[in-house]
Amino acid sequence: MATFLGINLFGLFGQLLVGLINGSFYALLSLGLAIIFGLLKIINFAQGAMYMLGAFAAWLALNHLGISYWAALILVPLAVGAVGILLERVLVRPIAHEDHLYSLLLTFGIALMLQGLFTHLFGSSGLPYAIPDELKGGTKLPFMYLPDYRAWIIVASAVVCGGTWWMIEKTRLGAYLRAGTENPQLMQAFGINVPLMVTLTFGFGVGLAGFAGVMAAPVYSVSPEMGSNLLIVVFAIVVIGGMGSIGGAILTGLGMGIVEGLTKYFYPEASTTVIFLVMVIVLLLKPAGLFGKEA
Amino acid sequence: MTSLKSHLGHGDAVMSTQKSHREKLRISDLHAFYGESHILHGIDLTVKQGELVTLLGRNGSGRSTTLRAIMNLVGRRTGSIVINGNETLGMPSHRIAHLGLGYCPEERGIFSSLNVEENLMLPPAVRSGGMSVEELYEMFPNLYERRFSQGTRLSGGEQQMLALARILRTGANILLLDEITEGLAPVIVQRLGEVLVTLKERGLTILLVEQNFRFAAPIADRHYVMEHGHIVEEVAAHELDARTEMLNTYLGV
Numbered sequence: 437m438a439t440f441l442g443i444n445l446f447g448l449f450g451q452l453l454v455g456l457i458n459g460s461f462y463a464l465l466s467l468g469l470a471i472i473f474g475l476l477k478i479i480n481f482a483q484g485a486m487y488m489l490g491a492f493a494a495w496l497a498l499n500h501l502g503i504s505y506w507a508a509l510i511l512v513p514l515a516v517g518a519v520g521i522l523l524e525r526v527l528v529r530p531i532a533h534e535d536h537l538y539s540l541l542l543t544f545g546i547a548l549m550l551q552g553l554f555t556h557l558f559g560s561s562g563l564p565y566a567i568p569d570e571l572k573g574g575t576k577l578p579f580m581y582l583p584d585y586r587a588w589i590i591v592a593s594a595v596v597c598g599g600t601w602w603m604i605e606k607t608r609l610g611a612y613l614r615a616g617t618e619n620p621q622l623m624q625a626f627g628i629n630v631p632l633m634v635t636l637t638f639g640f641g642v643g644l645a646g647f648a649g650v651m652a653a654p655v656y657s658v659s660p661e662m663g664s665n666l667l668i669v670v671f672a673i674v675v676i677g678g679m680g681s682i683g684g685a686i687l688t689g690l691g692m693g694i695v696e697g698l699t700k701y702f703y704p705e706a707s708t709t710v711i712f713l714v715m716v717i718v719l720l721l722k723p724a725g726l727f728g729k730e731a
Numbered sequence: 732m733t734s735l736k737s738h739l740g741h742g743d744a745v746m747s748t749q750k751s752h753r754e755k756l757r758i759s760d761l762h763a764f765y766g767e768s769h770i771l772h773g774i775d776l777t778v779k780q781g782e783l784v785t786l787l788g789r790n791g792s793g794r795s796t797t798l799r800a801i802m803n804l805v806g807r808r809t810g811s812i813v814i815n816g817n818e819t820l821g822m823p824s825h826r827i828a829h830l831g832l833g834y835c836p837e838e839r840g841i842f843s844s845l846n847v848e849e850n851l852m853l854p855p856a857v858r859s860g861g862m863s864v865e866e867l868y869e870m871f872p873n874l875y876e877r878r879f880s881q882g883t884r885l886s887g888g889e890q891q892m893l894a895l896a897r898i899l900r901t902g903a904n905i906l907l908l909d910e911i912t913e914g915l916a917p918v919i920v921q922r923l924g925e926v927l928v929t930l931k932e933r934g935l936t937i938l939l940v941e942q943n944f945r946f947a948a949p950i951a952d953r954h955y956v957m958e959h960g961h962i963v964e965e966v967a968a969h970e971l972d973a974r975t976e977m978l979n980t981y982l983g984v
C-alpha cells in the first residue's frame with residue numbers, strides 16, 4: 437500500500453475526490469442561493485427541494501418517458517426553473533414587500549410539502565438511477581481510481597459555476613443583475629423591467645438546483661430527503677462565504693467539500709460537523725462571511 | 732357669424748395641437764404620497780420642447796419628490812402627468828423611461844458593483860440618437876481616464892458627470908436632473924453649466940432641481956418656486972431682476 441509519512445495515499449486521495457464531488461454540489465446549490473438572495477433578498481429554503489425535484493424529474497423522465505440522462509441534463513433544469521418562475525409569481529411575489537421572515541417561512545413550507553408529497557408517492561427508500569453508458573468507465577491514476585462519472589461531475593459543475601460567474605461579473609446582462617441587486621428602483625427608472633428580472637433570476641437560481649439534482653441522481657440515491665440533508669450544509673456554507681458574493685459562494689462550496697473530505701480522512705468522527713465548526717469560527721471572526729462586505 | 736365661429740374653432744384646434752406638440756411635460760394637479768404622508772399638494776407645471784426649467788425651493792419643499800413622482804418612484808400619485816402626449820399615471824416605472832426620459836437622482840446612484848464604463852453603458856437606450864461613448868468621453872475626459880475604476884471610487888464631481896453621461900447615452904431627450912451641483916467645487920459647477928448649455932443647444936428639454944440659484948439663473952428659461960409641496964411662483968428668465976426680492980424671501984438667500 438502506498439504510504440507517505442504514514443499517510444495512506446489511496447485513502448487520502450479517495451476522500452479528497454469525495455470532497456471535490458460533494459463540494460461541486462455545494463457550489464452549485466450555494467451559487468443558486470446567492471443569486472436569488474442578491475436580487476430578491478430572500479433566502480430560498482426550497483432550494484434543496486428543487487434539487488430533489490431535479491433528481492426525481494430525471495428519474496421519471498428516464499423511466500416513464502425514456503428521456504436519456506443527457507437530454508434530462510438540459511430539459512430538467514428548464515422544467516425546474518419553470519416551477520421556480522411559477523412559485524415566484526404566484527407565492528413569493530405577493531409577500532415580497534412583507535418582512536423577509538415570511539418568504540423564508542413560505543419557502544420552508546414549500547420544501548416540506550414537496551418532500552412530503554414525494555415521500556407519499558415514492559416512499560423514502562430511494563430509487564436507483566444508472567450512470568449513463570458513456571461515463572461508466574474510469575481511469576487509473578497514480579494513487580487512485582477515478583471513475584468517469586465523478587470526473588464529469590467535477591468538470592460539469594466547474595463549467596456551469598464558472599460560466600455563471602462570468603455571465604454575472606463580465607457581461608451586460610450580469611451588469612443589470614448586479615445593478616438591480618444594488619438599487620432596483622433606479623434600474624426601474626432607467627427603463628428596465630425589474631419585476632421580470634426578479635422572476636427570471638429566481639427561475640435561474642432554482643434551475644441551477646435542478647441541474648445539480650440531475651447530476652446527483654446517478655451518484656446519490658434519488659430520495660425525498662436528499663435535498664433537506666444537503667441544504668443544511670449548504671446554508672452553513674453560505675454563512676461562511678457571506679451572502680451576496682457570487683465567486684465567494686462557488687469557492688466556499690468547493691473549499692468546504694474539500695475540508696470535509698480531508699476531515700473524513702484525518703478525523704472521521706468530526707467529518708459531519710467540521711463545516712458547522714468552521715461556520716462558528718467565521719461568524720466569530722468575520723460576521724459578514726469570508727467574501728461578504730461588512731455592512 | 733356661423734362661418735366666423737367655425738373658423739375660430741378650427742384655429743383653436745390647430746393652436747392646441749401645436750401647443751401640445753411643443754409640450755414635452757405637463758403635470759396637472761399632482762398629489763404624491765409616501766405611505767401616509769401627503770408630500771405634493773396639487774402641482775401644476777409644464778416644460779416645453781427645448782426649455783430649461785428649474786424647480787427652486789428650500790430643503791424639504793418637495794422638489795426631489797416631484798421628479799421622483801414623474802418617474803413613478805413614490806408611493807402613490809394622483810392627478811395627471813403627460814409626457815410627450817402620453818398619460819403616465821398608470822404606467823409602471825420601467826415604461827416611463829422609454830418615453831424619452833433620463834433621470835439623474837439626487838444621490839447620483841452610481842453603482843459600486845460596476846466599473847465606470849459599465850455604469851456608463853448600463854441604462855438601455857430609450858430612443859435612437861443618443862450620444863456615443865466616444866462623444867461622452869470627449870465631453871468628460873476624466874471618465875475616460877478612469878473607465879476601469881469602480882464607479883463609487885470616483886470623486887463627487889466625476890460621479891456626477893458619470894450620472895449625467897449615462898443618461899445622455901440613452902438618447903433621452905427630456906432630462907430630470909436633481910441638484911447636480913450639490914457639494915461640488917466651483918470649477919466643476921462651471922463645467923456642468925457649460926454642459927447644460929451645450930445640451931440645451933442640442934434641443935434637449937431639461938427640468939432641473941437646483942439649490943444654487945446663481946448656477947441656475949443664467950441658463951434657465953423659467954423657474955418654478957416650490958414650498959411645502961406647492962408651486963408658489965413661476966418666474967420667467969426676463970422677470971428675474973424685477974422679482975429678486977420675492978425669490979430671496981422664498982429661497983432664504
Ligand SMILES: Nc1ncnc2c1ncn2[C@@H]1O[C@H](COP(=O)(O)OP(=O)(O)OP(=O)(O)O)[C@@H](O)[C@H]1O
Pocket residue numbers: 765768770788789790791792793794795796797837
Ligand atoms: N421616502 C420618504 N418617506 C417619507 N417622507 C419623505 C420621503 N422622502 C422625502 N420625504 C419628505 O418629503 C418632503 C419633501 O422632500 P423632497 O426630498 O422632495 O425635498 P427637496 O425639495 O428635494 O429638498 P432637499 O433635497 O433639499 O432636502 C420632505 O418633508 C421629506 O421629509
Ligand SMILES: [Mg+2]
Pocket residue numbers: 794795796837909910
Ligand atoms: Mg431633493
